[in-house]
Amino acid sequence: MDRNRKYMASLTREPFMYYEMKTTAKLKLEGLSDEEIIEKVFQENLYQYPTNRSLKTRAKGCLKRLSHLDDESLAWIVNRPTEVSKQVCLYAFMIDSRLIWEFMITVIGEKYQTLNYSYSSSDINIFLTRLREQNEQVSQWSEATFKKLKSVLGSLLRENGYIDNNKSTKLNLVMLDYKLKDKIIENGDEVCLPAFNYFNQG
Template identity: 50%
Template sequence: MNSTYPYIASLTGEPFLFYEMRTTAKLLTSGLDEEEAVAQITADNLFQYPTEKSLTRMAKACIKRLHAMEDVDLIHAIATQPTEIAKQICLYAMMKQSRLVWEFMLTVIGEKYRLKDSSFGKIDLNIYFMRLQEQNDTVASWSEGTITKLKQVIARVLVETEYLDDIHA
């Protein structure tokens, strides 16, 4: 991940999306192109969303995240591998798309693994975002609500990928 890549807060509206990512990956690996996959997701309401607009937006977000990996074998693995493995690959896709997640996983989670420190709490998220706000004007300009939502999304991702046992850890 290039350090010039901007921080984005799109995770507030596009969280982990495991089910959606897997569904999209299956369609793409079945031979559909991107437009056909989006059309099928929308026509059949494969994500079970209330509006066609949200279906289309999330389908395109999934395709963008899948392409961020730049690896068709990993897209195929999301579609076909056991859930635990596919979730780890989805986390990787999220990291490749989001500098925020990439740096969090490397600097916070990676450091905890390196130090064999199994503790994790809200303070870790708070410190990460506080430092980031001090270092980056874009992140500093985000509302407290956006920061809170991003912390929630990251915590849920850690639970879904089994880095944490529960969201209140």
């Protein structure tokens, strides 16, 4: 993760997108170029949206995240059980987004590390408020953007099994797939392991 990377408000338009990520990963494994994937998604409405207005934008967003993964990881998204597949997508999302990276490590990872499994939407509010106070770029985002970001972060936790629903008061104990754990370490990203409730005993 590049610590100098800017925080991107595009998260409001490009949330977790698991179905889209899996569809796009399959096309990449078939050998299509990024341009061919974008066009195929658009022409055939592969994401099954009611309109094609955001298809190209979402396809580009998926490709950007997937560009951080090797072919083996792409295959895991397509071929392994949903729980593992989603973890790989989450890892790609974290690498691609500084905001997601920091939220998952400094909020969720910190809770696991301190054995504090309490949770409420205020955890998201506090994180975004601090970010707003500490970063001039983020401080210029609109209230509507912050409201949407809260929804994106909440949905991200729910879709990946960290919480059961939006009214949850505790974090679930997620279990990191061992192959993905090895891949994260291999990539030099072990600092993010606590976000997956994994702590290297070494």
